[in-house]
Amino acid sequence: MGIINFQGKRTNQPEKKHEPILVSDHMSKNLITFKEDQSIEDVIDTLIKNKISGGPVVNEKNELIGIISEGDCMKQISESRYYNLPIDKNNTVGKAMIKQVETIDGNMNIFDAANKFLNSKRRRFPIVENGKLVGLISQKDVLKAAMQLKGNTWK
Template sequence: MGIKSFQGKRTTTNTKESEPILVSDYMTRNLITFKEEQPIEEVIETLIKYKISGGPVVNEKNELIGIISEGDCMKQISESRYHNLPVDKNNTVKKAMITSVETIDGNMNIFDAANKFLESKRRRFPIVENGKLVGQISQKDVLKAAMKLKSNTWK
């Protein structure tokens, strides 16, 4: 009788379908947000204190109305210095924020979100559900997801 198998006894392996890794699994839900009537100086202090590069601007109903970044604040400072004036105390978030905000769906696959980051050159995307701000995903959150996936499945 000949040898039937060189591999030894074969065991059945439970190959589990890999579940998609969603944006909602890695997004930040506890956000630092800003109001449009806040002074720019207050925003700058908050950005420095919490070591963040920007944040969403919401109204009293927690609806996303804009986003403000370090760059937006720097523009305000630069304009003041260009005209040799102190930073205007009446400069508010409303004057500096970007109102055309691109959002992404919390049910989007994290790798699709990574591609969206690469295409748009943005550092963060807010996530809105039913008109309300529910979270934000950053490039760093996508990197964390990739590292977690690597430790679980990649060799």
């Protein structure tokens, strides 16, 4: 007696299309931004109150001109404490911020963004469209996006 196949007739099922998971779908849009003329003390207060580690610096046209981080603020504190002085009121964001800011495209796949984070050692990337700041993606945003997949393919 031969082997009987009980699976029945097989039909070709259409392949499911997987849409890419884009940075713009997971970026933060309600941003805390800083101005070039703000004091470092003001930035430190904002970082602590909002439990964030840094943020973009924009001009009056909402154009990205820099980024300020906890590390930049720590440098200012360290320098003033070294000379046993209070934080200089003239130390502004414009003097402490990083001006050469790497940005990321909002249409980039979230996993390509993860790779960019790993290669650059950055904690956040601003997203700019038409010269204007439109969002910010952090390492945590990428992790949240990955956790939402739950069983989807990783393409």
